[in-house]
Amino acid sequence: xxxxxxxxxxxxxxxxxxxxxxxxxxxxxxxxxxxxxxxxxxxxxxxxxxxxxxxxxxxxxxxxxxxxxxxxxxxxxxxxxxxxxxxxxxxxxxxxxxxxxxxxxxxxxxxxxxxxxxxxxxxxxxxxxxxxxxxxxxxxxxxxxxxxxxxxxxxxxxxxxxxxxxxxxxxxxxxxxxxxxxxx
Amino acid sequence: xxxxxxxxxxxxxxxxxxxxxxxxxxxxxxxxxxxxxxxxxxxxxxxxxxxxxxxxxxxxxxxxxxxxxxxxxxxxxxxxxxxxxxxxxxxxxxxxxxxxxxxxxxxxxxxxxxxxxxxxxxxxxxxxxxxxxxxxxxxxxxxxxxxxxxxxxxxxxxxxxxxxxxxxxxxxxxxxxxxxxxxxxxxxxxxxxxxxxxxxxxxxxxxxxxxxxxxxxxxxxxxxxxxxxxxxxxxxxxxxxxxxxxxxxxxxxxxxxxxxxxxxxxxxxxxxxxxxxxxxxxxxxxxxxxxxxxxxxxxxxxxxxxxx
Amino acid sequence: xxxxxxxxxxxxxxxxxxxxxxxxxxxxxxxxxxxxxxxxxxxxxxxxxxxxxxxxxxxxxxxxxxxxxxxxxxxxxxxxxxxxxxxxxxxxxxxxxxxxxxxxxxxxxxxxxxxxxxxxxxxxxxxxxxxxxxxxxxxxxxxxxxxxxxxxxxxxxxxxxxxxxxxxxxxxx
Numbered sequence: 001x002x003x004x005x006x007x008x009x010x011x012x013x014x015x016x017x018x019x020x021x022x023x024x025x026x027x028x029x030x031x032x033x034x035x036x037x038x039x040x041x042x043x044x045x046x047x048x049x050x051x052x053x054x055x056x057x058x059x060x061x062x063x064x065x066x067x068x069x070x071x072x073x074x075x076x077x078x079x080x081x082x083x084x085x086x087x088x089x090x091x092x093x094x095x096x097x098x099x100x101x102x103x104x105x106x107x108x109x110x111x112x113x114x115x116x117x118x119x120x121x122x123x124x125x126x127x128x129x130x131x132x133x134x135x136x137x138x139x140x141x142x143x144x145x146x147x148x149x150x151x152x153x154x155x156x157x158x159x160x161x162x163x164x165x166x167x168x169x170x171x172x173x174x175x176x177x178x179x180x181x182x183x184x
Numbered sequence: 185x186x187x188x189x190x191x192x193x194x195x196x197x198x199x200x201x202x203x204x205x206x207x208x209x210x211x212x213x214x215x216x217x218x219x220x221x222x223x224x225x226x227x228x229x230x231x232x233x234x235x236x237x238x239x240x241x242x243x244x245x246x247x248x249x250x251x252x253x254x255x256x257x258x259x260x261x262x263x264x265x266x267x268x269x270x271x272x273x274x275x276x277x278x279x280x281x282x283x284x285x286x287x288x289x290x291x292x293x294x295x296x297x298x299x300x301x302x303x304x305x306x307x308x309x310x311x312x313x314x315x316x317x318x319x320x321x322x323x324x325x326x327x328x329x330x331x332x333x334x335x336x337x338x339x340x341x342x343x344x345x346x347x348x349x350x351x352x353x354x355x356x357x358x359x360x361x362x363x364x365x366x367x368x369x370x371x372x373x374x375x376x377x378x379x380x381x382x383x384x385x386x387x388x389x390x391x392x393x394x395x396x397x398x399x400x401x402x403x404x405x406x407x408x409x410x411x412x413x414x415x416x417x418x419x420x421x422x423x424x425x426x427x428x429x430x431x432x433x434x435x436x437x438x439x440x441x442x443x444x445x446x447x448x449x450x451x452x453x454x455x456x457x458x459x460x461x462x463x464x465x466x467x468x469x470x471x472x473x474x475x476x477x478x479x480x481x482x483x484x485x486x487x488x489x490x491x492x
Numbered sequence: 493x494x495x496x497x498x499x500x501x502x503x504x505x506x507x508x509x510x511x512x513x514x515x516x517x518x519x520x521x522x523x524x525x526x527x528x529x530x531x532x533x534x535x536x537x538x539x540x541x542x543x544x545x546x547x548x549x550x551x552x553x554x555x556x557x558x559x560x561x562x563x564x565x566x567x568x569x570x571x572x573x574x575x576x577x578x579x580x581x582x583x584x585x586x587x588x589x590x591x592x593x594x595x596x597x598x599x600x601x602x603x604x605x606x607x608x609x610x611x612x613x614x615x616x617x618x619x620x621x622x623x624x625x626x627x628x629x630x631x632x633x634x635x636x637x638x639x640x641x642x643x644x645x646x647x648x649x650x651x652x653x654x655x656x657x658x659x660x661x662x663x664x665x
Binding site for chain 1: 187188191192194195196198199202203206210215216217218219220221222223224228232352353354355356357358360361362363364370372414415417432434435443444
């Protein structure tokens with residue numbers, strides 16, 4: 001009877017999950033294909049002027065964004081300087097741009113930022129004594145745990161081997177005593 | 185081997201916890217203020233989770249008998265081959281191929297395919313008619329595992345594709361101009377000054393079309409709240425099953441033009457979807473009566489039940 | 493039994509850190525410029541664009557740089573205390589940050605001008621050099637041009653009493 005109930009439970013849960021999934025998929029698809037075409041769709045979308053990139057130099061801009069992506073905006077602190085719309089972020093992007101134009105490389109620009117705003121502005125924490133634990137911790141933990149695991153496995157294997165070894169005479173005598181057979 | 189996976193998962197989780205709490209601990213100890221961002225997590229987490237994901241594929245298949253390595257390799261050869269092909273071919277559908285994307289897609293396909301292999305194992309040798317009954321007999325924990333693994337696969341697809349193929353454009357647009365991104369056309373139709381309850385805003389109307397057919401209008405805004413000096417940006421977010429589109433207004437430029445930022449993030453919602461699947465899998469597993477039975481079995485036997 | 497104490501101990505330690513952390517202010521980013529030479533500048537004075545002041549002109553006595561703007565509400569809140577600081581005898585230099593000349597002049601006319609001089613940083617470039625990321629911010633510079641303290645946010649009576657004035661006295665201002 002418990003079996004029947006258990007199977008029912010599993011089946012009910014599976015059905016529920018399937019229903020939720022199907023529902024979710026239907027909702028998602030419906031939202032993806034939103035309202036139908038407008039009554040009077042614009043005749044010539046292609047004739048409209050094409051938007052131009054904001055910057056005259058897309059390659060430079062890509063480099064600005066690449067560097068800005070690893071810098072933290074101090075105003076909108078959960079955003080990068082690349083993504084943030086804050087005034088300061090716009091200004092700092094401008095700084096990066098003009099410094100790149102002046103020929104500075106990424107390392108110098110990062111140094112410039114850290115000199116003025118401290119390590120906080122870096123999203124990739126610098127490697128210094130206070131961050132050794134941060135950078136090294138996971139690796140050390142991995143080695144430690146792997147070592148511990150290897151040790152435990154070895155010990156268990158030894159135990160299993162010992163348990164499977166035939167009983168010594170002494171052990172056999174004790175076993176007979178405990179089992180109460182008493183025979184020789 | 186499966187214990188190795190536990191070690192990897194544990195260390196990976198510990199690494200995330202470490203990275204998250206480290207700035208707090210340093211600041212609390214007055215040792216300085218640092219930031220830990222994606223660069224750290226990618227460097228530390230990815231090498232730990234990648235082998236774990238690979239072993240995750242082996243898990244469901246090795247479960248029900250103690251399979252040796254060569255035997256497992258044999259049973260999983262098709263999954264491996266198809267994963268490899270998927271990993272190499274799919275990127276070209278999106279753009280170019282990068283090793284990181286290929287690697288991510290390989291792991292995702294591997295996990296999804298090995299889950300299928302595990303299902304296939306249960307019904308192997310049975311005629312199609314008996315598949316239903318046999319699968320229904322599996323416990324909640326088995327379903328949970330399959331679902332959760334599928335969730336991980338979906339999650340990895342989302343992370344890989346968004347990481348590899350998201351685009352961002354900074355454009356200068358005026359009323360009437362059109363931008364293209366992610367296969368869609370964005371036409372700036374109107375810019376209007378509107379007044380909210382506690383703010384003044386510039387409201388843009390963008391017409392979203394695909395292949396010449398207009399789909400909908402979206403409205404990013406740039407708001408100036410009366411009490412604040414900093415203008416706030418309201419993003420227009422168009423969610424979809426296969427991609428998210430963001431449009432946001434930047435700064436006003438000369439001649440009534442505006443700086444506009446358009447993001448296309450492919451498959452980003454699969455990240456959330458994968459997590460939902462994982463959660464459902466967990467619920468199913470918890471619902472399995474076997475876990476509840478085991479607790480009962482741990483109770484001591486009543487007196488007198490022991491052998492005389 | 494003892495094994496269960498380990499997670500508990502870890503939790504207690506963590507909770508301790510979190511408790512301390514909750515009292516910290518994420519907006520206060522410590523400045524790497526403290527105890528370093530003040531960044532060089534050469535700016536025009538508000539209302540007298542012909543007159544330019546350089547960082548070297550301020551050597552010889554401790555002075556205070558107060559970064560403010562007319563569009564900044566907390567600056568208005570701290571303004572009386574800036575006045576108090578100026579009345580204590582120290583030279584307070586205002587840095588008008590990313591502001592319009594007319595707005596700044598009107599603001600000072602309406603709320604009082606305690607500054608020995610106001611320098612105009614129209615585009616915020618000097619602000620970036622000083623690591624300014626918000627307004628108001630206040631820097632204390634000693635007579636040799638070394639920054640000794642940065643106060644983030646509006647000056648509070650407590651900060652004035654406990655940090656700023658005592659430091660200025662120690663620096664001989």
